[in-house]
Amino acid sequence: MAPQHEERKQDGNAVAEPVMRWFTWEDVAQRTGQDPALQERWVVIDRKVYDISHFYRRHPGGALLISSHAGQDVTDAFVAFHVDKLLVNKYLKPLQIGELAPDQPSIEPTKNKMLVKDFRELRASVEKMGLLKPNKLFFFLHLAHILLLDTAAWLILFCCGTSFVPFIVSLLVLTISQVQASWLQHDLGHLSVFRKTKWNHLLHKFVMCHLILGIKKKKYMPYNHQHKYFFITLPPLLFPTYFHCHTFYIAYTKRYWVDLACMLTFYIRFFFTYGSLLEMKSLLAYYFIFRMLESSWFVWVSQMNHIPMDIYYDQNLDWVSTQLQATCNVEQSLFNDWFTGHLNFQIEHHLFPTMPRHNYWKVAPLVKSLCAKHGIEYQCKPLLTAFADIVHSLKNSGELWLDAYLHK
Template sequence: MPAAALAFAAHGMAPHQGLEDSPEEPSLSDRRLLTWDEIRQRTKQGASNREQWLVIDRKVYDIGRFCRRHPGGSRILLNHVGEDATDPFEAFHVNKSSVKKFLKTLLVGELAPDQSSSDPEKNELLIRDFRELRATVEKMGLLKPNTFFFLAYLFHILVLDAAAWLTLFYCGTSFLSIVVSITLLTISQVQAAWLQHDLGHLSVFQKTKWNHLLHKFVMCHLIGASANWWSLMHSQHHAKPNCYSKDPDIDVHPWLFSLGKSLSIELGKKKKKYMPYNFQHKYFAFTMPPLLFPTLFQYHTIYVSLKKKFWVDLLWMLTFYFRFFYMYGSLLGIKTVLLYYLIYRMLESSWFVWVSQMNHIPMHVDYDRKLDWTSTQLQATCNVDQSWFNDWFTGHLNFQIEHHLFPTMPRHNYWKVTPLVKSLCAKHGIEYKSKPLLTAFADILHSLKNSGELWLDAYLHK
């Protein structure tokens, strides 16, 4: 499930390691003109001496030696091998000029003059129109953050966090006081999760280093999870949303749930049954929402941090656990504070999972069909209708379409770009789907019920 933005070469959500000591730029005589057919042949799965090339702005880069040093992880690059990665590159970098200087060292050639800028098998007109839309967005200044908005947001998180403890300190540890305290802390934690999401996407400050620093504070110190871990997982989700084996948010297929029409039918035909998927719409609400944070996330964030040697994140995370158990343990005692911790984590998890999955699970889930950037994002995302409450409750993830098309856009500008995105969708006959909040929650269960029935039919009859 969610590992609640992207980076090619110098992606900003993880520390900028690995950009030094780069190989020397190849000489002009070493470069060559390439066709899309040649790129596909040289990079296809199973090819002998398979190349790890991708295309950005008509230039062909070999990321084979670099991908393991890539700040956003190797998978994010390898998932785009053989493709035009121009739009993902543009979408997830805030300092493109410095990154492009580094890219020169990976250059192996460029597209021949008679070749289209994008893969001819993709929707070239849509690609062109989206790039014009992005240029308009940049000219309108919609990628520039209002830092005061986010600092005020952080202030309300800190007030709620303090109020949770002060309730117990001044009002005692009665049942009612504990309920009020848990409620306040849960709200604070979920809102902090939305803010760390903004910071991870580099949409709070114009300077990358300030986004990184505050991301550590919010994610590691206030929430108790690794900022780098989140970046690695979330970047893959944004690159290929709802693409099986490439989006970690749907790694629960097939171990816990059967997702998507084609994947469910395939699973049934193979006679595989890891869970009673025809009942998954009934057991979802009692498993994934309340248990994701207290179990999988708690284990996985520590495991990845140790494996990847995110020592700074681990030290920051220790400050969360020390602060929480010292401050609350001194008031509640060992048994009660452990129960308090479990309850608020389950509530926080439930809120997060329902919100994060309402935009994706009901949408198209399949293998990566290597569509253009815009089509990939639009087929996997939907919106929830705007209101003051919905904006606050979801951390503006009710604007999931706009967020996925422009991941570094600060959330306070989503509503401004919505009319332009709707116009693009209407021109190309693409459905721009938006729904009420409760309908979005219900659609999670409806989609699970449908995919479970498809699996059962294929399992029994095909």
């Protein structure tokens, strides 16, 4: 049931316009792009049907992400990830080919209707409570403590030299600063620091280029299309490289000038600390030890909430259920919140990816109630237990990698 076109006059010229059609859920479900006879990819947002057959490759969040939802209702995912709805709707409007027929339900028949309905009511309540609005003072203080720690790390070397004790103390202070800067760039990547997207982008570039030191990997850690991450198959202590989770709208980190800016920043700081670049042994030792500590901290925290679980991609599983069942939380405490950049609230982060992290604890009781009502386990672990589970899951992680990349 492909869209038809009709001609109309505009400034004396004939212009072809798509005719809006009525569709059923069965019509939409057939347009996944998998059937050789039907290469179209359709999605539904708020009962409107969109043809993304040509657009999905240009999708800012990635072609895989949006194409994996073809043939389905993507309303909840769309609302969760897009901050500027007016801007996005400008791109959506030309893609609309019709709407669901009046006799069709608003929620896919194969999905958990009551759960989806309750979650949408929960999100509406969250918006009314103002929990999606950032507290600029919180992020200002967070940035200030990063800059303070970074300055302190270099002052320790400048004032005390490179003897063992100041060398180690400076390393630890710089590692803390860098990891906390990583949590800040994560916030900015999820557009949760400022209301306007462009300000998130600008500060994100500053943090990535000038606060976070070292080479950023060109390719992100692979993740599957349901926002469930795969994992490295060996302890991250063996890899003194920077682990970087993919967050949307940060394509500029693939540019070489970002790597050059990061490395140049490191060498400039080191130069002004020592006054010369003759201390090459100290420079290399400082850099590689710092990189090992920083990347290990970042990787372990990033993995502890995304341990492979007994859930696989299922077309009949609604988006809300997927987010709830594919991750877990770590117990709340002042230390855990700071140590993990509030990623101990991973369930809430998945459900509300643009929510400022300082509000996760406020929405957590509401999410728990939603899970209890629908019989879904709300998983929450102690920090050390979550770390231990990473080691226990390595065998399963390795099998996932083999299956995904070597097809064994």
